[in-house]
Amino acid sequence: MEKNRLEAFSDGVIAIIITIMVLEIKVPHGTDFEAIKPIIPVFISYILSFIYVGIYWNNHHHMFQVTKEVTGGILWANLHLLFWLSLLPFTAGWVGENHLASLPAALYGFVLLMAAIAYYILQMAIVRHQGADSILGAAIGSDWKGKLSPICYLVAIPMSFVSPWIAIGLYVFVALIWFIPDRRIERVLVNKG
Numbered sequence: 619m620e621k622n623r624l625e626a627f628s629d630g631v632i633a634i635i636i637t638i639m640v641l642e643i644k645v646p647h648g649t650d651f652e653a654i655k656p657i658i659p660v661f662i663s664y665i666l667s668f669i670y671v672g673i674y675w676n677n678h679h680h681m682f683q684v685t686k687e688v689t690g691g692i693l694w695a696n697l698h699l700l701f702w703l704s705l706l707p708f709t710a711g712w713v714g715e716n717h718l719a720s721l722p723a724a725l726y727g728f729v730l731l732m733a734a735i736a737y738y739i740l741q742m743a744i745v746r747h748q749g750a751d752s753i754l755g756a757a758i759g760s761d762w763k764g765k766l767s768p769i770c771y772l773v774a775i776p777m778s779f780v781s782p783w784i785a786i787g788l789y790v791f792v793a794l795i796w797f798i799p800d801r802r803i804e805r806v807l808v809n810k811g
Contacts, residue, residue, distance in 0.1 A: 621688045624696055625679075631700045632675045638707040639664050639671075642714075660714030663726075666786075666793060667710035673796045674703060674733065680803050684753040685744050692747060695740040702733040713786075723785045724778035730789060731771035738764060757802040767792045 643660055646653040678699075688696075709729045712722040741764075745755045758764075774788035 619688050619690075619693075621682055621685055624688050624693060625682050628678060628696060628700060629675075631704065632671060632678075635671055635704055635707060636668060639667055639710055642707060642711040657714075659717045660711065663710040663714035666789060667706050669793050669797065670730065670733075671703060671706060673793065674699075674737065677737070677796075681741060681744065681754060684757070684803055686748065689743075689747050692740065692743045695736070695743040699733065699736040699740050702729055702736050705729045706733075718782040718786060720779045720782050723782040724775050727771050727775040727778060727785055727789065730792070731768055731775070734764075734768050734771065753803065757805070759802060763795055766795070 643657060643664055646657060648654075685692075706729060709722065709726040713719075713726050716722050741754070741758065745752065745758065749755060770788045770792045774785040777788070778785040
C-alpha cells in the first residue's frame with residue numbers, strides 16, 4: 619500500500635492534538651500580571667507537550683521519508699502511536715490545572731512512556747517489512763535516545779509521588795535530548811548515495 623494516506627492522516631491528527639492543547643489555555647480576565655499568574659502552569663505544560671508532539675511529528679516525518687510502502691500492521695502500529703499522542707492534551711491540561719500534583723505528573727509520564735513504546739513498535743514494524751538492511755534499519759543503529767527515554771519515564775513515574783518537580787525535570791531532559799536534531803537517517807542516505 620502507498621504511504622500517502624497514512625502520512626496525511628497522521629499530520630491531521632497531530633495538528634488537531636496541538637489545536638486541542640492550545641484551546642485548553644483559557645484567556646485571563648484581566649490585564650495585569652496577577653490575572654495571568656494562574657495560567658502559567660497550564661502554559662508551561664502546553665509548551666512541554668507542544669515540544670513533545672513536535673518531536674514525534676518530526677521523527678515520524680523523517681521515518682516515513684524512507685518508508686516505501688505500508689502494510690496493515692504498519693497502519694495499526696501508527697494508529698497505536700496516534701492514540702497515545704492524542705492523550706497528551708488531557709494529561710498536559712491535568713498537570714497544568716493542578717500545579718504539578720503527583721498523580722497528574724505520573725499519568726503524564728505514563729502517556730509519554732506508552733507513546734515511546736508505540737513509536738518503537740511502529741519503527742520495528744517498518745523495519746520488519748523493509749528489512750534490516752533498509753535505510754531505516756541501518757539508521758536506527760544503537761538508538762541510545764530510544765533506549766534512554768523509556769528508562770527516564772520509568773524512573774519519573776514513581777518519582778512523581780516523591781517530587782513531581784523531579785519527574786517534570788526528567789520529562790524536560792528527555793525532550794531536550796530529542797530536541798537536538800537526529801541526523802541518523804540523513805547520514806545513512808548520504809552514505810548509501
